[in-house]
Amino acid sequence: MNTQPSPQLSPEDYLEWEAQSGVKHEYINGQVSAMAGVSDAHVTLALNLATLLRPTVRQRGCRLYMSDMKVRLEQRNCFYYPDLLVTCDPRDQQTPLYKSFPCLVIEVLSPSTEAFDRGDKFIDYQSLESLEEYVLVNTRRQRLESFRRSASGLWVWQAYSPPEDSVEFKSIGWQGHISDIYEDVSLEL
Numbered sequence: 001m002n003t004q005p006s007p008q009l010s011p012e013d014y015l016e017w018e019a020q021s022g023v024k025h026e027y028i029n030g031q032v033s034a035m036a037g038v039s040d041a042h043v044t045l046a047l048n049l050a051t052l053l054r055p056t057v058r059q060r061g062c063r064l065y066m067s068d069m070k071v072r073l074e075q076r077n078c079f080y081y082p083d084l085l086v087t088c089d090p091r092d093q094q095t096p097l098y099k100s101f102p103c104l105v106i107e108v109l110s111p112s113t114e115a116f117d118r119g120d121k122f123i124d125y126q127s128l129e130s131l132e133e134y135v136l137v138n139t140r141r142q143r144l145e146s147f148r149r150s151a152s153g154l155w156v157w158q159a160y161s162p163p164e165d166s167v168e169f170k171s172i173g174w175q176g177h178i179s180d181i182y183e184d185v186s187l188e189l
Contacts, residue, residue: 008030008031009027009030009031009032010030011027011072011077011079014027014032014079015097015098017032018032018079019097024068024081026078026079027077027078027079028077028078028124029077029078030077036113038108038110039110039139039188040186041186041187041188042108042110042139044184044185045083045108045137045139045181045182045185046066046067046083046084046106046108048181048182048183048184048185049083049084049106049137049181050064050066050084052174052180052181053084053086053169053172053174056172056173056174057086057172057174060088060173061088062086062088062103062172063086063088063092063093064084064085064086065084065085065086065099066083066084067082067083067084068081069081069085069098069099070097070098071085071098071099071100071102071105071125071128072095072098072100073100073124073125073128074100075127076124076127079098080121080124080125082102082105082106082107083106083108083137084104084105084106085099085102085104085106086102086103086104086171086172087099087101087102087103087130088103088172089101089103089130100128100130101130102128102130102131103130103131103132103133103171103172104131104132104133104134104169104171104172105125105131105133105134105135106134106135106136106137107135107136107137108137108139109136109137109138109139110139111188117136118136122134122147126155131149132148132149132170132171133146133147133148133149133169133170133171133172134147134155135147135169137181139187139188140187140188140189141161141187142161142162142178142182143160143161144159144161144167144178144181145157145158145160146158146159146168146169146170148170148171160178161178164178165178165179167181
């Protein structure tokens, strides 16, 4: 396993170092942090979502990426590994190590990262002009939260939870069911 590099890295040095590392690291303004491990519920939710979204994404001519693809937030000098991202922008085909123009980012919440995902990370993601929708998926109860950028630039919150079963990701024109997203998921305590 590689040791952590010097405290301040340029984005280029980070990308080079990260390509050699056996562990994924997020990058925030020159600092790197190792990614935490994930639970069974986390992995199952991400896989269910990828499976459900892929047909719609392909039909639209877009690309869906799971947790091993970074998003570059150039204005915020960050690289994050979201659980899922969708990009429809052809410019993202020019960068094989990261994507810069996602329209949809989905984060499956973990107890150790939930506050960051809801707070500073969401603020950072808002710097992406291409981002239309940011979705948080709960691992302790059947609940999704969608934050959508309105025409005026404000972020509008919508929650989905039982007994209502329908879910909509407007950024990609996908409609589905909470019961399918949470299929085979053992909720965390």
